[in-house]
Amino acid sequence: METLRPILAEHPFFRDLEERHLELVIGCASNVRFNAGDFIFRQGEEANQFYLIREGMVALEMFVTGRGPVKVQTMGEGEVLGWSWLVPPYRWMFDAHATEMTRAIALDGKCLRNKSEQDHDLGYQLLKRFSTVVQENLDAARLQILNIYEVQA
Amino acid sequence: MTSVAPPGPMTPVFCRVLKTRQETRDTFTIELEPPGPMQAHSFAPGQFNMLYVFGVGEVPISVSGDPRRPQILVHTVREVGAVTRAMRALKRGDALGVRGPFGSSWPVEEAVGRDVVIVAGGIGLAPLRPAIYSILAHRQKYGRVVLMYGTRTPEDILFRKELERWRARLDLSVHVTVDRAMAAWRGSVGVVTTIIPRAGFDPRNALAMVCGPEAMMRFTILELQNRGVGLDQIYVSTERNMKCAIGFCGHCQLGPAFVCKDGPIFRYDTIQRFFEIREI
Numbered sequence: 062m063e064t065l066r067p068i069l070a071e072h073p074f075f076r077d078l079e080e081r082h083l084e085l086v087i088g089c090a091s092n093v094r095f096n097a098g099d100f101i102f103r104q105g106e107e108a109n110q111f112y113l114i115r116e117g118m119v120a121l122e123m124f125v126t127g128r129g130p131v132k133v134q135t136m137g138e139g140e141v142l143g144w145s146w147l148v149p150p151y152r153w154m155f156d157a158h159a160t161e162m163t164r165a166i167a168l169d170g171k172c173l174r175n176k177s178e179q180d181h182d183l184g185y186q187l188l189k190r191f192s193t194v195v196q197e198n199l200d201a202a203r204l205q206i207l208n209i210y211e212v213q214a
Numbered sequence: 215m216t217s218v219a220p221p222g223p224m225t226p227v228f229c230r231v232l233k234t235r236q237e238t239r240d241t242f243t244i245e246l247e248p249p250g251p252m253q254a255h256s257f258a259p260g261q262f263n264m265l266y267v268f269g270v271g272e273v274p275i276s277v278s279g280d281p282r283r284p285q286i287l288v289h290t291v292r293e294v295g296a297v298t299r300a301m302r303a304l305k306r307g308d309a310l311g312v313r314g315p316f317g318s319s320w321p322v323e324e325a326v327g328r329d330v331v332i333v334a335g336g337i338g339l340a341p342l343r344p345a346i347y348s349i350l351a352h353r354q355k356y357g358r359v360v361l362m363y364g365t366r367t368p369e370d371i372l373f374r375k376e377l378e379r380w381r382a383r384l385d386l387s388v389h390v391t392v393d394r395a396m397a398a399w400r401g402s403v404g405v406v407t408t409i410i411p412r413a414g415f416d417p418r419n420a421l422a423m424v425c426g427p428e429a430m431m432r433f434t435i436l437e438l439q440n441r442g443v444g445l446d447q448i449y450v451s452t453e454r455n456m457k458c459a460i461g462f463c464g465h466c467q468l469g470p471a472f473v474c475k476d477g478p479i480f481r482y483d484t485i486q487r488f489f490e491i492r493e494i
Contacts, residue, residue, distance in 0.1 A: 122397065130397040134404050137412055160400060204405040205393045209430040210336030210365050 065090050068166060072113050074141055074190055082183045089172035095119075095159035101142070102153045108145035109170045114138055117163025121155045130156065134201070141194045146170025147187075223460050226266045226311030229287060231304045237290060238370050241337060242302055243278065246287040246310060255312075256284040258319030259344035260451060260479045264459050265289065266311030267304070271297040274456040274474070276341035277315060281348055287312065290340035290372065316459045318479045320345035320423050321449055329357040329415040331443070333434050335364050335406055335426025339372045341451050341478075342425050346380070353385055360387045360413045364406025364430070367392050368399045389413060406430065407437040417442035424482075425451040432489075435482060445483040452477050452485070 069075050118137050122130040145153050177184030229246040236242050248255045257277050266272040279288025291298050334342050381388040389409045391402035422438055424431050431450050454466035454473040461475030469488035
């Protein structure tokens with residue numbers, strides 16, 4: 062577990078996190094690897110993790126009857142995958158699968174929720190960081206809806 | 215031997231259609247052969263011509279061809295109105311009126327020695343293509359060169375084969391993203407702004423060229439700013455209702471500037487104030 066310290070400490074998501082909080086986070090972290098085509102999670106399943114992608118690409122998809130799986134977003138190195146672990150009922154809204162070999166740090170959401178209940182400062186730090194992730198994703202989704210490439214006649 | 219005086223800027227030159235090619239569902243490329251005296255119809259990357267479909271009307275269209283091959287005039291056009299629809303119907307040998315080239319150009323000389331960040335959205339890749347040709351022809355003069363291109367769906371990708379060729383090069387970083395796709399699409403999904411953080415370039419020494427609909431350019435500029443690119447390092451291609459193309463009629467006025475004469479390429483900090491006024 063000691064080897065994850067530099068990776069987490071240097072990751073933009075945990076930048077400037079206090080040492081005592083970093084210790085708590087490291088206790089909930091593990092290294093994971095997915096081969097191309099592997100599902101990381103599926104829509105409707107219990108959401109108990111989030112992932113810091115270190116390498117590779119992950120597609121978020123939704124299955125639409127009559128059309129099949131529709132890709133709504135892809136994520137790559139340095140990005141944060143998943144926030145359903147933060148909000149009840151803790152269920153994934155989309156499928157996520159690796160479109161190429163992907164390495165990531167998995168953070169156990171249940172573990173972090175429990176630690177945040179004990180240490181509200183840690184909870185605040187996590188929520189503050191996830192607010193940015195949620196806002197960036199919301200902005201991007203709004204631009205996708207807008208169809209910003211359309212030229213008006 | 216008698217010499218023929220070149221036509222004035224308001225007089226169209228008759229060009230023959232060499233070929234047209236459907237690029238996407240609503241976009242086509244038309245290649246034109248200028249008449250004898252105009253064989254070398256040289257232009258700078260980013261400049262545009264006024265294309266006149268006789269009996270229908272005239273529209274400004276950026277040149278999308280290679281500046282090193284001015285003997286063939288190449289324009290890539292989206293069918294959005296009567297003139298462009300009539301243009302699409304032209305056949306090999308048909309005549310088209312051409313005035314130009316007009317306007318300012320992409321700063322390919324100023325970019326020498328720097329990283330070049332090219333961001334295109336939808337049809338906006340067409341006016342940037344001459345700049346890409348020009349930069350690749352003198353590749354050793356530039357630092358990192360990054361091309362980021364966003365469009366609606368995989369079917370809307372412009373110049374697909376060329377993008378594939380460019381992506382195969384080791385000295386050009388190409389990122390293509392679409393807004394939505396089915397599972398068979400292996401590339402990125404998300405708006406073009408989301409791939410800017412993934413692109414490797416030095417923001418302090420970069421020069422950005424951005425072209426696409428204004429909404430796309432606005433959000434792209436914000437993201438480039440977030441990455442540390444200064445507003446004086448960003449160039450944009452603007453679009454207004456251009457008629458005369460020589461700064462005479464005033465249809466394309468943007469604050470104190472005429473887009474046809476002073477633009478269409480502007481350094482962003484020089485027009486930011488007017489870019490942000492909704493009424494103009």
